[in-house]
Structure formats: C-alpha cells, structure tokens
Amino acid sequence: MATYKVLKAQLDALAEKAEAARLAEFQAVVEEIRAKVAEYGITEKDIFGARRGKSGTQTK
Incomplete structure (x- = not known):
C-alpha cells in the first residue's frame, strides 16, 4: 500500500498535468471563439445581452 507521501506526490504531479x-485546451477554445466572433460578427451584446447600468439612484 502506498504511503501518504507517495500518494501526495502523485496527486501533485497529476494536478500539474491537469x-x-x-x-492548452483553454487557448484552443479562445482561438475557436475568436474565429466564430469574426466569422459571424458576434458582439458582446449578442453574448451577454444589454448591459444594465446602475438602477436609478436616489439623492437626498
């Protein structure tokens, strides 16, 4: 049976690989999204909707 120290080292190595x-996947996804944005002319509003400003603030 592996010791805690060995298992912890394996966990750390696996975390680094993950x-x-x-x-690597993040960069590929970002590149794919950028390509689709350019291809279809997608805007921030298309993705996130209209930005909401602060609701009416009341002054005293």
Missing part, C-alpha cells in the same frame, strides 16, 4: 491540459 493544469497544463486545461491551459
């Missing part, structure tokens, strides 16, 4: 994979 983060590297996430970063």
Whole structure:
C-alpha cells in the first residue's frame, strides 16, 4: 500500500498535468471563439445581452 507521501506526490504531479491540459485546451477554445466572433460578427451584446447600468439612484 502506498504511503501518504507517495500518494501526495502523485496527486501533485497529476494536478500539474491537469493544469497544463486545461491551459492548452483553454487557448484552443479562445482561438475557436475568436474565429466564430469574426466569422459571424458576434458582439458582446449578442453574448451577454444589454448591459444594465446602475438602477436609478436616489439623492437626498
């Protein structure tokens, strides 16, 4: 049976690999989104809707 120290080292190594994979996939997703935005002329409003300003503030 593996010791806590060995398992912790394996966990740390796996966490590093997972983060590297996430970063690689993140960059690919961002590039794909940018391409679609350019291709279809997508705007921030199309994605997130109309921005809401602060609701009417009352002054005393």
